[in-house]
Amino acid sequence: ALTLPSLHGCAIPKKNVPAIDDATFLIKNANLVDVTSGLTVENSWLLVENGTIAAMGTGNIKNNYRGMVFDLQNRFLIPGLIDAHCHATASPVFSMRMTDLPNHARQQKQNFVSAVESGITTIRDMGAFPVLLKRFIRDIEKGNMPGPRVVYCNSILNVMGSHPEIPPSDINFFALPASLFIGMIMNNFKNTKEMEECLEENARGASFIKLTLDNRTIFCKKNKAIPVYSKEQLDIIFNFAGKNGLPVVGHHHFKFGFDRAMAYPFHSIEHLIADRILSDDDVLRMAKNNVAIVPTMTVAQSYLMEEAFDNIPPPYATPDVMDELHVRKNYFGHEAFQHCDPVLHKQNLAALKYYKTIGRDNLWEHKKFLVDPDVYFGMMMNGYANLKKMNQAGILIGCGIDAGMPFCYFGGNYREYEILQRNGFTNIEILRCATISNAKILRLEDKIGSLETGKYADMVVLDKNPLEDIRALRSPCLVFKQGDPMYSAINLQENGIMGRQPAKNT
Structure with missing residues (x-):
């Protein structure tokens, strides 16, 4: 009988991404690249809830947030x-x-x-x-x-x-x-x-x-x-x-x-x-x-x-x-x-x-x-x-x-x-x-393509500013799809990027 090779096999784990149960998390200390204006917004934060960008801003968050935090340490954040x-x-x-x-x-x-x-x-x-x-x-x-x-x-x-x-x-x-x-x-x-x-x-x-x-x-x-x-x-x-x-x-x-x-x-x-x-x-x-x-x-x-x-x-x-x-x-x-x-x-x-x-x-x-x-x-x-x-x-x-x-x-x-x-x-x-x-x-501009409140939290973290060097896109540091971390080039916890501490001084 004709047999197909296994096309699925074992599950493939995500690289350097521990399991996250939180439906809500905060991203802070980001240099956010706004693809609409073409500007880089320093000291940005985004609050993600259930895979969607629920709130965003710069500087201090009015209510001190407690929970899962991704501290980007001034890395650059672009849309997926x-x-x-x-x-x-x-x-x-x-x-x-x-x-x-x-x-x-x-x-x-x-x-x-x-x-x-x-x-x-x-x-x-x-x-x-x-x-x-x-x-x-x-x-x-x-x-x-x-x-x-x-x-x-x-x-x-x-x-x-x-x-x-x-x-x-x-x-x-x-x-x-x-x-x-x-x-x-x-x-x-x-x-x-x-x-x-x-x-x-x-x-x-x-x-x-x-x-x-x-x-x-x-x-x-x-x-x-x-x-x-x-x-x-x-x-x-x-x-x-x-x-x-x-x-x-x-x-x-x-x-x-x-x-x-x-x-x-x-x-x-x-x-x-x-x-x-x-x-x-x-x-x-x-x-x-x-x-x-x-x-x-x-x-x-x-x-x-x-x-x-x-x-x-x-x-x-x-x-x-x-x-x-x-x-x-x-x-x-x-x-x-x-x-x-x-x-x-x-x-x-x-x-x-x-x-x-x-x-x-x-x-x-x-x-x-x-x-x-x-x-x-x-x-x-x-x-x-x-x-x-x-x-x-x-x-x-x-x-x-x-x-x-x-x-x-x-x-x-x-x-x-x-x-x-x-x-x-x-x-x-x-x-x-x-x-x-x-x-x-793709007729999905109401959901993806830019980092805005109400859109999916599809995000890519880069070490360098792609507006200054397009080669920065060669090496993503961290990738989220609808709020789910899909890939990281580094260990997030060992490098102090990911943690469950309160976000002080944000």
């Missing part, structure tokens, strides 16, 4: 970070080997843990194995493992043969039987009738609908064309979405997909286009349509596949691209091993040789599903310019790295923050992208 584009149950590899199934099972669980350990308290999953995702969500809610809250779409509602068009059985013969137990990331509907059935089923429990909009592939294939939704199908989808209050979001890499998105009431579009710089009219149209974007520049950087070339083609060898190639090389050789199972990361690195040993034009026929480097060199070059235009136009810009995809590993979201900085974003703009702007994209 949000990842607006990830795939938490995906295996971050180009292909799968049966011998690596235990590694994949561990990595899937670690994705959720790595998220909170990097300060992320909420994620928007953009396409999952739905059954498996809901198992992990239950484990997180039961306290069996640390993890973020999850907003999800279930599967991607895509046309058979459209992005991502890789047949599951070509990744691993185990994929189709396993789908009976864990679901499928893509719906792959064949006709309009089947689409309507998928649409209703896939919407159950979902917070949004995910579509893919391009008419050409991102993979190394001789035939670049892929099928797209008919007008009838899009009309049905948006009619259903409107009746059920579900926003629709769209993957796009090319101008064709962008133009399709502008013709319908999309809530957000994902990634950036590779094939041109948008005109001022294009950006104005996007602003008028009130469409948000999650650019995922980390994807473009990760897939700057210089391994496909003997020398970088001169049109691609711009200063910005060469800088990103240097950062990419350093990440692949060092931090990536901390964010991904080393066996899986080494497997990804080894796959890069196929660009030359098999040849770009032959990869698809050999079932080597590597991306077309021209797409991502184009995305990096044009993306820098397009993103600057969007930011200047006041378009809502979110933050995510497509975590769960090869080389885009959970725990590495700081890569996106630092790419945005190199692209000219200020530190407060970056922090807003990762907090309040993402909260708006």
Whole structure:
């Protein structure tokens, strides 16, 4: 009989976080970073009750508080970070080997843990194995493992043969039987009738609908064309979405997909286009349509596949691209091993040789599903310019790295923050992208995204001020999700941060 590897196993304890039974606690001596004003408020305190910020202020508390106290000792307090584009149950590899199934099972669980350990308290999953995702969500809610809250779409509602068009059985013969137990990331509907059935089923429990909009592939294939939704199908989808209050979001890499998105009431579009710089009219149209974007520049950087070339083609060898190639090389050789199972990361690195040993034009026929480097060199070059235009136009810009995809590993979201900085974003703009702007994209701005009375106590403690050094976001000191300490980099009690003494002189 076919047996699945254990996807859950033993509970994962929170690091350096003792159990806390108190529904109420005080945070004091904090330098609070207000993402709305862009100011740092010194000597701040917050009173947390039942997972919500009940009161906050500066200086002395009127009534001397007795109970659980977290003394931040002048560390910096920011809202919980949000990842607006990830795939938490995906295996971050180009292909799968049966011998690596235990590694994949561990990595899937670690994705959720790595998220909170990097300060992320909420994620928007953009396409999952739905059954498996809901198992992990239950484990997180039961306290069996640390993890973020999850907003999800279930599967991607895509046309058979459209992005991502890789047949599951070509990744691993185990994929189709396993789908009976864990679901499928893509719906792959064949006709309009089947689409309507998928649409209703896939919407159950979902917070949004995910579509893919391009008419050409991102993979190394001789035939670049892929099928797209008919007008009838899009009309049905948006009619259903409107009746059920579900926003629709769209993957796009090319101008064709962008133009399709502008013709319908999309809530957000994902990634950036590779094939041109948008005109001022294009950006104005996007602003008028009130469409948000999650650019995922980390994807473009990760897939700057210089391994496909003997020398970088001169049109691609711009200063910005060469800088990103240097950062990419350093990440692949060092931090990536901390964010991904080393066996899986080494497997990804080894796959890069196929660009030359098999040849770009032959990869698809050999079932080597590597991306077309021209797409991502184009995305990096044009993306820098397009993103600057969007930011200047006041378009809502979110933050995510497509975590769960090869080389885009959970725990590495700081890569996106630092790419945005190199692209000219200020530190407060970056922090807003990762907090309040993402909260708006998730339609949860009344609950998360900023530290305000009445909102969830999603909080990240940092040793340094991210408004002065964005690299401070690389190393959270302490992470709370809805008032629950999820992770600490240090022993809270030994370092005098956490205690049950009265809060004197606060």
